[in-house]
Amino acid sequence: xxxxxxxxxLKKRIDARSDSDRVYFSERExxxxxxxxxxxxxxxxxxxxxxxxxxxxxxxxxxVLLVLPLSTKHKPGNRYYFNFVCPDGVERSAxxxxxxxxDIKRLTERMxxxxxxxxxxxxxxxxxxxxxxFVEHSSPQQVG
Numbered sequence: 001x002x003x004x005x006x007x008x009x010l011k012k013r014i015d016a017r018s019d020s021d022r023v024y025f026s027e028r029e030x031x032x033x034x035x036x037x038x039x040x041x042x043x044x045x046x047x048x049x050x051x052x053x054x055x056x057x058x059x060x061x062x063x064v065l066l067v068l069p070l071s072t073k074h075k076p077g078n079r080y081y082f083n084f085v086c087p088d089g090v091e092r093s094a095x096x097x098x099x100x101x102x103d104i105k106r107l108t109e110r111m112x113x114x115x116x117x118x119x120x121x122x123x124x125x126x127x128x129x130x131x132x133x134f135v136e137h138s139s140p141q142q143v144g
Contacts, residue, residue, distance in 0.1 A: 017105045025065060025104065028119045029056045030086065030111040033102060035069060051108060055094055057123065063104050068094040068122070082125045087112045094122050096129050 025031065033054040046052055054067035070092045075081045080097040088111075 022062070023104055023107050023110070024062075025056055025059065025107060025110070026113075027056050027059055028113050028116065030054065030070065030114060031056065031067075031107045032109045032111065033067065033106045034108060035100075035102070035106060049108065053092070053111060054102070055114065055119075055122065057099070057126070064101060065104065066099065066101055068096065068126070069098045069100070071095055079125075079129060082122045084114070084118045084122070086114065094125075096122075096126050099126065 030053050032049075032051045034049055034051045035054065053070040055070060056065050056067055058066035060066070071081075072090065072092055074083050074091065074093055076083075080095065081093040082096060083091065083093045085091050
């Protein structure tokens, strides 16, 4: 059973962080992020700080970023997972289906930067996944 009450108390402390605690981040970086306890099959953080590594996909401004949660679980043949080896030698998977927007207040510690070639592969896989879904569900719309 998930302890949503404890997560809610921690989330209040995260939200109350001062702007002077602001971190500086860039695309291609992997950070520990407090993504919390979530509903259903949404990816949760782990441990006391309910965090997990995330890959910065897009920086919108100095406070908001688009990230992919990472996992050490591999699902060969699953198009929603992009497997790669991080600079620390650990095999991880970017969970493409869990793309999310977060505030920098959730970031706790920068881990490392991934190679540009890997990053471009992840972005391509993400774009392909999103494009495929739009094509499958699009239909001509009548105007008027």
